[in-house]
Amino acid sequence: MRKTLFESLTKGSLTEPAPAPDEAALAELANKVDRAAQAKLGRSLAIRQVDAGSCNGCELEIHALSNAFYDIERFGLRFVASPRHADVLLVTGPVTTNMREALLRTFNATPDPKWVVAVGGCAVDGGIFKGSYACVGGVADVVPVDLHIKGCPPSPTDLLKGLLALLEHVGGKG
Amino acid sequence: MTAMGLLDHIPYTRLAPAHRPWPRAAVADEGWQTAIDRLAEGTLTLLGFWGEPAAVHMALLDEAAAEIAVVSYDCGSGSFPSVAVRHPPALRLERAIHDLFGLVPTGAADLRPWLDHHVWERPFPLGSRGARQTAAYAFLPAEGEGLHQVAVGPVHAGTIEPGHFRFTVNGEYVVRLEQWLGYTHKGVESLMRGANLEAAAKLANRTSGDSAVAYAFAFARAAEAALQVEAPPRATHLRALMAELERLANHFGDIGAICNDASFALMHAQTGVLRERTLRAADAAFGHRLMMDLVVPGGVTRDIAPEGIAAIRALFVEVRKVFPRLIELYDNTASLQDRTVTAGTVKAEYARRFGAGGYVGRASGRNFDARRTLAYAPYDGLSFEVPVLQAGDVDARVWIRIREVEQSVALIEQILHRLAPGEIRIALPAGRGECEGMALAEAFRGDVLVWLRLDGEKRVQRCHLRDASWFQWPLLEAAIEDNIIADFPLCNKSFNCAYSGVDL
Numbered sequence: 001m002r003k004t005l006f007e008s009l010t011k012g013s014l015t016e017p018a019p020a021p022d023e024a025a026l027a028e029l030a031n032k033v034d035r036a037a038q039a040k041l042g043r044s045l046a047i048r049q050v051d052a053g054s055c056n057g058c059e060l061e062i063h064a065l066s067n068a069f070y071d072i073e074r075f076g077l078r079f080v081a082s083p084r085h086a087d088v089l090l091v092t093g094p095v096t097t098n099m100r101e102a103l104l105r106t107f108n109a110t111p112d113p114k115w116v117v118a119v120g121g122c123a124v125d126g127g128i129f130k131g132s133y134a135c136v137g138g139v140a141d142v143v144p145v146d147l148h149i150k151g152c153p154p155s156p157t158d159l160l161k162g163l164l165a166l167l168e169h170v171g172g173k174g
Numbered sequence: 175m176t177a178m179g180l181l182d183h184i185p186y187t188r189l190a191p192a193h194r195p196w197p198r199a200a201v202a203d204e205g206w207q208t209a210i211d212r213l214a215e216g217t218l219t220l221l222g223f224w225g226e227p228a229a230v231h232m233a234l235l236d237e238a239a240a241e242i243a244v245v246s247y248d249c250g251s252g253s254f255p256s257v258a259v260r261h262p263p264a265l266r267l268e269r270a271i272h273d274l275f276g277l278v279p280t281g282a283a284d285l286r287p288w289l290d291h292h293v294w295e296r297p298f299p300l301g302s303r304g305a306r307q308t309a310a311y312a313f314l315p316a317e318g319e320g321l322h323q324v325a326v327g328p329v330h331a332g333t334i335e336p337g338h339f340r341f342t343v344n345g346e347y348v349v350r351l352e353q354w355l356g357y358t359h360k361g362v363e364s365l366m367r368g369a370n371l372e373a374a375a376k377l378a379n380r381t382s383g384d385s386a387v388a389y390a391f392a393f394a395r396a397a398e399a400a401l402q403v404e405a406p407p408r409a410t411h412l413r414a415l416m417a418e419l420e421r422l423a424n425h426f427g428d429i430g431a432i433c434n435d436a437s438f439a440l441m442h443a444q445t446g447v448l449r450e451r452t453l454r455a456a457d458a459a460f461g462h463r464l465m466m467d468l469v470v471p472g473g474v475t476r477d478i479a480p481e482g483i484a485a486i487r488a489l490f491v492e493v494r495k496v497f498p499r500l501i502e503l504y505d506n507t508a509s510l511q512d513r514t515v516t517a518g519t520v521k522a523e524y525a526r527r528f529g530a531g532g533y534v535g536r537a538s539g540r541n542f543d544a545r546r547t548l549a550y551a552p553y554d555g556l557s558f559e560v561p562v563l564q565a566g567d568v569d570a571r572v573w574i575r576i577r578e579v580e581q582s583v584a585l586i587e588q589i590l591h592r593l594a595p596g597e598i599r600i601a602l603p604a605g606r607g608e609c610e611g612m613a614l615a616e617a618f619r620g621d622v623l624v625w626l627r628l629d630g631e632k633r634v635q636r637c638h639l640r641d642a643s644w645f646q647w648p649l650l651e652a653a654i655e656d657n658i659i660a661d662f663p664l665c666n667k668s669f670n671c672a673y674s675g676v677d678l
Contacts, residue, residue, distance in 0.1 A: 001503050004444065014447060049333040053358040055674045057383025057464055062333050063427070064453070067446035081331035096677075098291045098357045099336060102328045128376055132361035133299045153383065155463060 014068040018075070018164065019157050025165035028147055043167060044076035048086035048110065052103045052139065053096030053129075057153040058120040062090065064156040077163055083109040088166065091143070094122040094129040095136040107143045115166060118145045119159065121152040179241040180218070180234060184208045186245065192609040194399040198231070198244035206247045206255055209234060213261040219529035220645075221614075222623045223257065223264050224638035225271035227301050230254045231638075232264075233612065233623060235529065240547050244612065244625070249277050256282035263528040263645055266676075274363070275301035286311060289356040289677065300364055316342035316350045324659065328357045335673035339662075346658040351651045358677040366626075366637040371397055371471050371602070374634045378624065379466045381639050382675030387413070387420040388617030389639065389675075390469035392624040395550065397471035400611030400628050401602055408596040409473035410551040415589045416456070416465045416474075417615070418582040419486075423452040424618035425575040425582070428670050432572055433504065435664040436513035444500055451489050458485035473599030483590060490583055501576055514569040518653040518665030522566060530649055531642040532620025533578070534669055536562050537570035544616040555592075558585050566653075568668040605630040617642060619670060641675030 049062055065072040066079070080086050083106045095103060107116070118139035121127035126137040139145050149162035185208060186199035201209065209232060212218040221242065222233035231246045247254050256279035258265035268279050269288035276298030279285070290297065290306065297306035321342050328336035336357040342350040362381055366374050378393035379386040391413050398405060405413070430445030453463040459482025460468055468475050504510065520530070525538035535542060543560040545553040561577035563570040605628070612625045620642025627635040650669050654662055 001440070001507070004440070004499055004503060050329060051333075051335050051358070053360055053674075054335075055380040055383040055386075056335055056672075057380065057386065057466070059333050059335065060384060060427075060464065064446075064450060067450050068443060069447070069450050079333060083329075093358070094360060096358055096360055097293045098289075098359050098677075099328065100293065102336065102357070106329050128373075128380060129360045129362075129365065132365055133294055133296070134359050134361035134364075152380075152466065153464065 015071045015074070016069055019161050021165035021168050022158070022161035025147055025149070025162045026168065029165060029169045043170075045087045045163075045167060045170060046078060046080045046085050047088045047090050047163075048080055048083045048106070049090045050092070050103055050106050052091050052093040052099045052123075052142075053135065054093035054120060054122060058092040058123075061153045061156050061159060062092075062119070065159055070156050070160055072160065072163070075164065075167060077167065083107075084111065086110050087114055087170075089114065089116045089143075090119055091116060091139045091145075092119045092123055094126040094132075095139055095142050097134055097136060100136055100142055103139075103142055115146040115170075116143050117147045117149060117162065117166065119149045119154060121150060124148055124150060127152065179239060180236045180243040183212070184243075184245060190246070190610060192400070192607070193244065194402065194609075194611055196242040196244065196612060198246060198610065201245045201247055203255065205245060209245050210255070210257050210260050213257070213264075216527060220257075220261065220263050221529065222625065222638070222640045223267040223271070224625065224640070225275040225277055225300075226636055227275055230271060230277060231625070232257065233625070237542065237547070242548075242612075252276070253278040253280045255280055259283050263648070266648070267640075267644060274299060276304060276306075277301065289359045291356060299361065300367075311354065313340045313352050313354075314350070318344070318349070320344055321349060337673050341659055341662070343659050346660065348654050348657055348659050348662070351654045351662075353647055353651060355647070355673060356677050358674045360674075360678065362678040363636075363638060366634045369634050371628075371632055371634070374626075374637060375470050376467060378639065381678065382617075382641060382672045383464060383466075384424055385420065385617040385619070385622065385641075385672070385675065386464050386466045387416045387469060388615045388622050389624070390467075391417055392613045392615035392622045393626075393637075393639070394469050394471045395613035395615065396611040396624040396626050397628065398611070399613055400609040400626060401471070401606065401632070402609075403472065403600060403602060404551070405473045406597040406600060407552065408477075408594060409598045411589050411593050412474045412478060412598065413469050414552050414556070415478070415586055416460065416468060418585045418589075419452060419456045419459075420465060421618040422579060422582045423449050423456070425579050426452060428667070429500075429504075429572060429575050429579075431670075432514070432568065432664065432667045433510060435667045436510055438507065438510045441500060441503065441510075444496065448493060448496065451492060455482065455485040455489045458482045470599070472602050473597070475599065477598050478593075486586065486590070490587070493579075493583060497579065504572065504576070511569065513661070513664060514572060514668075515567060517568045517661050518650075518657055518668060520566040520649050520653045522564065524649050524652055525566070528645040528649055530620070530645050531616075532618070532646070533571045533574040534646045534649060535620065536560065537574045538566035539564045542621075544614040544621040548614055550613070550615070552589070556585055556588050568664055571668040602632065605632045608635070619643060619672065620646065639675075639678065641672045643671035643676050647671050647676065
């Protein structure tokens with residue numbers, strides 16, 4: 001263990017420079033953030049991830065945000081265990097009919113001000129699962145969505161760009 | 175041994191004319207009951223169990239002889255004799271068949287819905303029969319002084335897939351765990367119906383995103399078996415290369431995540447770096463971190479990029495340097511071992527009876543790996559070992575993963591060494607009338623089975639995808655008994671069962 005720890009101390013950091021916030025995301029957010037909320041939250045957001053029926057590909061890349069390369073917490077973004085602690089719901093999947101109520105309840109359990117970020121192609125309109133009897137079709141069909149981060153799945157860098165754009169707005173710089 | 179093998183002992187009425195590579199036989203009551211008898215007595219293993227609007231099929235495995243056959247029972251009357259009532263590993267599959275097709279397993283002891291949470295627009299979406307019972311879901315009872323229930327999910331505390339766990343606990347000790355899944359049911363098998371091979375392969379990739387390559391591999395092989403074609407050698411080697419990269423990425427992630435659930439974050443951080451490097455090597459090699467949509471019927475859609483080979487070699491230099499140190503760290507940290515050793519033990523008898531694949535089966539003495547037992551291309555020409563342990567606890571499931579990481583690295587090196595120039599994809603023949611194919615591929619968590627029937631235009635008439643976790647989830651219910659509830663995340667992570675993969 002000592003060798004591993006020592007090397008971590010001496011070898012320098014793996015963490016990569018922050019990507020620029022996504023321009024398209026900034027544009028999507030432009031009119032959606034309440035100025036009063038900006039003042040309250042500053043530059044810190046608590047994120048609650050909700051899998052609303054994804055294939056789990058998006059979850060894998062969301063997980064990667066916490067590894068040493070992306071280190072999401074350095075931006076003041078952190079994942080929390082309960083919607084009651086959250087400012088942001090990060091929702092994936094085509095919203096299966098079996099998850100619709102759970103998503104709604106999670107949304108209702110999240111205190112205002114709050115934002116919903118829909119992640120992945122399925123979360124936009126159902127993606128390849130569109131038209132199934134078992135899918136609602138998109139996160140926006142169930143809860144209001146502030147930002148979409150597309151991709152199948154979006155890479156951790158794409159996720160980071162979108163979340164940084166959200167942070168910029170909430171931080172009052174947008 | 176005749177050509178029919180397994181079916182010599184099961185009376186059947188006729189063989190399906192175009193089912194490959196293993197035989198499929200129509201059976202009447204006698205044959206169906208014989209198959210159930212042999213499952214119940216343990217001389218055959220249930221490999222799959224799926225429905226159609228008017229039939230049910232069971233895939234059977236004779237493990238000793240490595241023989242497979244499918245038996246099909248006609249359900250013209252809307253029912254079939256329950257398998258689960260005599261062979262519990264069939265239970266969830268049987269409940270799913272009922273939910274999707276409305277077929278009734280006669281004599282079944284448990285007909286509660288599984289996938290149908292009573293919010294679909296109509297019952298029995300893949301069948302056409304009548305009304306369902308709509309009573310509220312009743313969890314199995316557990317009674318006794320001082321017992322209480324803890325309900326968890328479908329939305330969990332971490333970034334994980336949704337499912338419901340109902341614990342009954344006595345103080346801290348779990349008396350009973352009952353799982354209820356189906357939350358991520360997307361209707362994959364209904365979307366498959368009528369899809370062309372390209373669209374169907376995309377769906378197969380997204381059955382469980384962490385096993386995209388394995389599902390695509392099994393799907394492609396099933397379609398190729400049906401159409402009687404073989405992918406060229408370079409394509410099969412590239413498929414295996416992707417499959418082993420996928421296994422590496424998942425095992426790295428799992429080893430760290432299991433330790434993290436025992437509050438040992440250092441391992442999580444270190445294996446997280448190895449996982450990320452593996453995904454980056456996959457991206458450099460094939461242009462997609464999870465290698466989706468690359469394996470298709472006929473071959474692969476893209477050759478390995480030269481910089482990808484360099485990235486994989488650089489990854490292995492890093493793995494060789496770091497991983498032995500991490501193994502030593504795992505092995506020598508008493509506080510970690512204290513959590514993993516003897517926690518969440520799966521009895522060998524259960525692993526055998528349920529035909530549990532992957533690290534769950536192999537950590538409990540079940541010596542099965544589709545890559546070796548069924549030796550599909552290119553694994554028939556590669557040399558590797560299948561680690562098997564007996565202890566069946568969290569620790570054993572970690573060690574199986576550690577050994578499999580080493581085997582996957584060695585396999586990829588062999589593949590890179592043997593990779594000869596050549597075609598990577600062949601054109602598929604025109605449709606040859608109705609044909610059926612079946613294939614298994616070893617995903618990181620165990621064997622994936624794909625069965626399909628194509629029409630004369632090469633469109634999917636019916637496709638069933640069976641994840642390894644159908645036969646692993648129930649063992650978690652048994653493994654957690656008498657463990658403290660605080661150890662559930664640890665035990666659960668050591669199984670890392672599929673949600674999307676079984677919910678479909």
